[in-house]
Amino acid sequence: MRAIDQHAWTNRWRNWHPAEKLLPAGGLLILTLILPPLTTAPLVLAGMALTTVRGAGVPLRTLLSVLAAPAAFLLAGVPFLAVSVDFTHGFDLHLSDDGLWLALTTTLRALAAMSCLAFLMLTTPLTDWIALLRRVGVPPAVVELILLIYRLIFVFFERALTSHRAQTARLGYSRLDRSVRSLGLLAGNLFQRALVQARRLEIGLLARGYNGELRVLAPKPTLSRTRLATGLGLVGLIGMTGSLLARGLS
């Protein structure tokens, strides 16, 4: 998670308007969902991977590690899609063409869709999305909640990591039963700390004139028409190629 955040803050396209990234990623996501996946999905996957790695300068290794987790889940699901069970003549287990087709298209489609989301995650820090949400009129309470959670995740992650190290140093994870016990203590402790932290943060905010609203100056990046047009062009190109290829195949 920290690696994702790190790249989101430092990639080449960090300062672009989030909409300029949302347009190609969203467009390709929609294409993946509506066009025949066999031809479109690989194109989308390749297009997004190239954009992420070549364009925004995120290392390929990072992109792959982000895609690895959903890919593992997908692969775990493949057998259940490909194999069908037949109870008409007792118990019969066999691979069906329909099942294989379904497994292939689902996997491709899901991976392509994931690559669109990975692109957004790796190129745009959450703060930009928060600012965008604020601008398009999402209620302040919701936006503030997202903001605080984002900030506190890192505070608690840090605390959890330190506590875990301290427990490990005192052999808290040397045996299974001890591990369970230590983990329980860690969770209980984090919960208590969360409450204390909330109270302290309130004191800190009150000292700065907090009156129920967390207002901050948000940067206002400008929209670039060239980038928007390029994004749209990419979506158009992949959409056309994908559907033409699909027509040729059938």
Next chain:
Amino acid sequence: MTAPLLAVRGLEYVYPGGVVALRGLDLSIERGRKLAILGSNGSGKTTLLLHLNGTCKPTRGEIRLDGQPVRYEHRALNRWRQRVGLVLQEPDDQLFAATVGQDVSFGPLNLGLSEAETHERVSEALAALRVTVLADRATHALSFGQKKRVAMAGVLAMRPEILVLDEPTAGLDPHGVTHLLGALQQLHEAGTTLVFSTHDVELAYAWADEVAVFHEGTVLRQGKAVSVLSDRKVMEQARLRLPLLLELAVLLLQESDCEDWDRQLPRSREVLLALLRDRLVPGRAGRDEIDSLSDHDRYSGA
């Protein structure tokens, strides 16, 4: 004689569990001073500081701001907190926004300033603490020392008259301390009154004009830094040691035939070393060298 900027009289505070934190304490903060509140860990310094901006309401006693008793209703509190800025010891208790610039903009926006003014305040505060380069960084990616300075900038952006700092140097390395004190010194010269809590007697000696020794919920003595810090009885009662620099200097100067020896006490190790050299090899380091040193940064991380 005008009233002190902030005066605390007979302050008592009992925690909701019945624990007595402050027992009848007097403190006065004069305009333009650097006041160190000196006390050992767990003596209740933080509780005292939380009273100075109205976070805690005293059980008994009174606080006066500019001679006027303070009030605890919403608007009065807001005005009070703008004049008295409080920086907590743990920066994560204060930073909530995702980027440095955004976090610092929180206070000025709460004062009702326009976006343009807020921008100005943010860059001013970041520059004052020498963290301008961090403006667009993610809050969680900062080092501890950076977080500490950004937390201060967040309070500074509200342009308080008094800046109250809870253990400002705790957890910083010597370089970080020098860096921070340099920034604070500039603020002080620009007219900000500084109040800070610490258990570091060397820091209090090198850097404060005034010291209040705090022990078990009361102030044992408040006064000029040198006279309070050399008061062996008070210091021992508060379980503190005399600053090494001060003890050495007293030893060195007491025997000299100078009449006003206690006015020449060195407050930095460089000056003390020059004095020592002068004593060991007379004539090698003349008074000129010693005088030229005393204007330089008075604290170099004892």
